[in-house]
Amino acid sequence: MKQAPMKTLIAALLLVPVLGLAQTGDNASRIKKKPAATAAASQDPDVNFTPFTPLEMEAAPAPPTCVQPPIxxxxxxxxxxxxxxxxxxxxxxxxxxYAEVHGKAANQHAEASNKAVADANAYFNELSNKGDKPAGGE
Known part of the structure; x- marks a missing residue:
């Protein structure tokens, strides 16, 4: 009666390498394999961008050339x-x-700055709202 556990142990030890070989095939594995990096890269959209370059402040406007008549x-x-x-x-x-021209220029600069901030805020809001969705999906 003591031989039955020994036979079971020997049988189990002999089967382990056989089971290991059976699982090396792609279809036999229960563990999901990660897709190859090249396959994942082909599904990702291309990300093209222009690297950040700081703007330089434009030169201050020239002083007015208006001539004051003598008092x-x-x-x-x-x-x-x-x-x-x-x-x-x-x-x-x-x-x-002079005041009208430079006032209009100042307003255009302010509008451009405000538009850039609004566009960036809209982009970051869209990006944060997309956070609950799977990557690459809509």
Whole structure:
């Protein structure tokens, strides 16, 4: 009666290598194998991007070239007063134009900055919402 456990042990020891050989085939394994790296790479979309390059601050705008007429308290001749008034109107128009042009440029810069931030926020929101979905799927 003591021989039965011994026969069972010997039989089990002889079968282990045979079972090991049977499981080396691709179809016999119960363990899921990871797909080859090349197969996984072909399913991933290409990621193309331009590396980050810091922007340099643009040069400050040139100061206005508007010419201030000399300050005169009184004119002895009407033609000189008219000439002064024309120069004064020209100076005022020059300053107004300078302020409008540079104000519009400043607004365009602010709008571009705000749009860049809004686009980045939308992208990161979409990215975080996609976190609960499997990679590569929609």
């Amino acid at each position: 005169v308290k009184a004119f002895s001749v009407k033609e000189k007063a008219d000439k002064f008034n024309a120069a004064l109107n020209d100076y005022q128009a020059c300053v107004k134009n």
